[in-house]
Amino acid sequence: QSGAIKIGTLTPLTGVGGTYGPSMRDAILGVVAQVNEAGGILGRQIEVASEDTQTSPEAAVRAARKLIDVDGVSAILGTWASSITTAVAPLAWESKTMLMCVSGADSITKLPHQGFICRTQPNSILQIQVAGDFMVAEGATQMAWIGPQTPFAASSIDILEQIAAANGAGMESLIYEADKSTYRSEVDQILRGKPDFIMLGGYAADSTVLLRDIWQAGYEGKIIGPAYAVNAGLLDTLPSAVTEGIYTWEGAPAVNSAAYANVKAILGVDEVDPYSAQTYDHASLTILAMAAGGDSSGDTVRQNVRSISQGDGQIVESAVDGLAALAGGINYSGASGPCDFNEIGDITGTQFVFKTISGGKPSEYKRV
Amino acid sequence: MLSYLLATLTFAGVYALLALGLNVIWGMAGMINLGLAGFFALGAYASALATVALGLPIIVGIVIAIAFAAAAGALLSRLTLNLRGDYLAIVTLGFSEVIRLIAANEIWLTNGSDGIPGIPGPLRGTLTPLEFNALSCALLFAAVGLAWWMTERLRRAPFGRALRAIRDDETAAAVAGKPVRRYKVQAFAIGAGLLGLAGAAYAHFTSYVAPDIFRPLLTIYIFLALTAGGTGNTSGAVIGAFFVILILEGSRFIEPLFHGLSGAQGAALREIIIGSSLILIMRIRPQGLLAERPPKSLRTQ
Amino acid sequence: MQAGTITGLIGPNGAGKTTVFNCLSGVIPAEAGQITFDGTQITTWRPEQISQRGLVRTFQIARGFPRLTVLETLLLHGEAQPGEDVVAALFSPGRWRKREAELITRAEEVAAQLNLTHVLDNMSSDLSGGQKKLLEIGRALMGRPKLILLDEPVAGVNPTLSGEIAERIAALRETGLTFLVVEHDMEIVARLCDPVIVMAAGAKLTEGSFEEVVSDPRVQDAYLGQRA
């Protein structure tokens, strides 16, 4: 085999997910550029083909077909919404292409994917469990969950209800319709239960509206939201009074790691979006797995992705470092965390980090 | 590459079915149905549930999908008989949004926003992906051919003439003795049946349905397809659908020619190309690639 | 109205003649009163039911179908076309083609009588003003109606042709058809209509033979002027 090795990015560049996709793609491009500069792998350069999911499963399937059949990519990286990952998944495993996603819906890794899917986003059950325990630990007595209908809305509510019941706290929930100009009435309704700790279940766009409405309604209790929703964009958009004291959580990015610093440099930002940290890892994992297997096929990535990311090998934090140390055995640990996968492709052993916002800036509060 | 072309042609086939369905409802009978995505969803979900949850054969699922969508179309048009033009448009648009909300929220039935994966496709798994795409493409072309034949036959018949009369002037058509209500319901049901068929075909081809698929963007593409192809012209509907797919897919290959664009810019550029090409084609051929012509009358034969 | 007559309906502009037609043909619902046609109550019927029953009308301000040709417009008004049924249209083309051929022959006859032969392939909105009025009459003639309501059939029609149309109407009356004609052309009314009803301000003013009504001074004042 000769010619460049092809990998594909399939992120949302337009549509609802458009806030996230561009920097997810840039993180992948950055990794590939670094590896190419260091001489590529298997004696070949790596080429990236990028397509846009348009945040539509229908468009994403067409785009994935193009990546697989025309560009001949051996891995598709960065699918975001769960419906898109699920739509693309059969194409991936049928054509033996690796698929790495940032979707959290529990159902994804239960698909019959034969190992061709792995994800860097902890599944939603785990995420909610951790956050729910945090809320109780921070003294929540009356909890509330408010968010749009998503694949993890129902399970989020279930889990919080269990946690609340186990700890003698109250719990209310409300599923709203996304893309509205205001959620005043929804906020009134959820506040009627007099919660002292609210969890947000949406993404950045609707969380912006929601937080503003909650603040205007005069709510004084605590709020927690996922870091991908309460992200730099949201904090930029809202006056700092509104976001003061809000908690965020995410699968712990290794904030002080070289990997994290590397993504910051690639993207030229101070605060890395969890999703972009994850796609940085997607690209690094793919490249290292290919190098380890000595072949550029999707099947090789599938077979080797675990051997380079877990075990007793030398800890490496970037693809370039990993390639250098490959011979002696490596354990890749990335910007989004240690990147250890179980047999169905879920990430394990994730640490979580909680932050609080003050003066419009997040700062680390606690790790679990 | 071949596999991609086959898959793309299959998608074009799905779009063509949608455009043909819309052509009956809007092109021939003049009812603006902005709820394409809703009927598409009904067909897709009906067939998916029939085959996945009930384990029925695919062909039965497809028949159920057509029947279900047609019945929904008949019912919706029955309820909106005295709405005209844009007033019907908003109701049908609302209908499709309601269908999407139901699909997302009634988890017990539709599995919610997780969607339904693993919908069987004909011989999927036994065939290689390439063979499967070839088979799907052939089957869809057969379906498109059949739908084309059927709607064209209707268009040329006095039935089609009555529909066009209703489209042009409902009162005058009624005074001419045409049972306007019955015609409208029939046309809507036939068109919706085709939309349902398209949905079922999509579900079995891609093996997955989820509420996100059925956003209004799809409806927009189909309206653009029919307008570009020629509203009221059966062949125009098919050609328009292929044309839109050509633009949607072709634009992927133009975008990389521009260097130094960010991800968002590249994607934006692609969509600008898509939108501009559609406007351009409408500017060049405002009546569509194939304009509607009255069917040749028997007199001249 | 008696079967087999040509009743004239005249009256000043705005008297309500066209409105009467609109009520009779079901285009606008009557607020009170009853309409009986051929022994049946049709007061609340829809327009298509009324015309299927045999009561057809023309429009004063011609309503063409912009994207139907003149021929198609005529064919559309032909009755008993099985191909208008969806099932027959799909599955028994032979049946409707046969009927279509008959209707085409009829349409060609009608068009010839109305001097429309050379514009049969025009879109029905691409006609001269008078041709549109003629097509209105053609539409009424294509069906097999029992009662035809004509709203100013010859306004804007060339006098020579008007005369021919009048003859044709008279001939049709002989075959048992009934007409109700609104017309401001007194020559035509005089030639054709008996009885003549005069309307003014939404009510019937008088009724009688043409000579009787035109000699009524109220009619002269309100309607005819010095021309009587």
Add this chain to the structure above:
Amino acid sequence: MDLIPQLLVNGIISGALLAIPAIGFTAIFAVLRFPNFSVASLATIGAFAGYAANVGLGLPAVPALVAAFMVAGLVGLASDEIALRPLRPYGALTAAIASIALTIVLENMVRFGFGNDLRGYDLPLVRDWRIMGVRVGPQQVQNLALALVIMAGVFAALKFSRIGKAMRAVADNPTLAELKGIDPVRVGRLTVFVAMGLVGAGGMLLGLGTSIDPLTGFRFILPIFAAAVVGGLGSIPGAALGAMVVGIGEELSLLVLSPAYKSAVGFIAIVLVLAFRPRGLLGERAY
């Protein structure tokens, strides 16, 4: 129920926000006789113009609003000249469909220039007032007042001014209007400019309460269209009334159904209104 007053207030507030772009939309329909769906992207463009004026140039809200009006008006006018006006002779639907393609183009021009990041205005935020147990936002009250003023202004202009009447004459019968010495092209341009300006200002007002991104307008095109239709297409007071119906209808829906079905209930309300008035609340009569 003590809930109802609060829901009504919330409904009026979101209705007022919808009213301004809905008036622009319906004004174009009134004169040019086609639904111009590019209002979606022009609302976005207005929001971004206001953002550029407010955050980029540091202007306060009102001048930023003027900037939103001007930029959206001019872009609306230019894009109409290039893409839509030549298509109008081929029918309302051709123009309407082209306007959808146009909205794809314009939205992506915004994306090309500004990217997908969320942005917010640099304006002070105030907590709500509580009046007799009902909560009202000062910002929202301002929007409501503004919507009312704009509505009255546009309505009066169309109804009574010479140019307003000329606009309606062109809408009614462009050939005859031209025969009477009216220039239909100029009248059309003026309409598009003012209407798209309103849409742009409306887009910025919507952005004030949310955050803006290239999809800002697209998110609201459905309720805007719905408002105009419920009120009766082409009727200015109708659009405002329709916006209220949609706004209030959606909020009151919380009494009966899960908020996840908010717009579904809104649509059922629309269907009900249209069942009794097939041409909308203040639309023309059917015959």
Add this chain to the structure above:
Amino acid sequence: MMFQATDVVGGYSAADEILKGLTITADAGEIVAIVGPNGAGKSTFLKAVTGVLPELKGHIELYGTKLNGRRPRQIAQMGVAYVPQENNVFATMTVRENLEMGGYIASDPAQRISEMFERFPILAEKRGDAARTLSGGQRQILAMAIAMMVSPRLLLLDEPSAGLSPIAATQLFETIREIAAQQVSVLLVEQNAMDALNMCDRAYILTAGQNHVTGSGAHLAADPDIRRTFLGG
């Protein structure tokens, strides 16, 4: 000659030639009738004069200024008023607004509106009603009044008497004479041919887009051949 149209050729698309070389003239204050069978091209000719017809060759001039090639709006400003045969009112606007639009380029619209209300009492009665709700004849009167809102030099009337009651038609013809008396040239297309010939100074008979005969109205009305083929007896 104040109005002169020579060798006018034109149609609705480049392909069809409806007018095949028409020549029609009119002097100041002259009433010129144009009659002919349905579809002869009478209305098409008026559309050619007013600039509405898309395809046009030949020469049309008014007081020495060339008309063809100009927009309808400019032609109106040069003093040409026109009552079309169809779609001749603004259906959704009130009667009063219709008159205002008729006088869009008039210098004294308000005064003229009251004149019209005086002359046509039915319009005054219906001033607040939408034109769409008028009867056929009332519409026709309104269309005439719209045209009379300006003081034209050339007035084109396309079947103004169609749909009018006999008494209203008589009044209309009187009105036309009054207008002509103010040195306005009138081109009158009529199917009410006898009346038109009797009142006009000169008449043209058109067939199939061409001049058939021309002469004084009385002369043509008396010709038995013409009576039979064009005047119904």
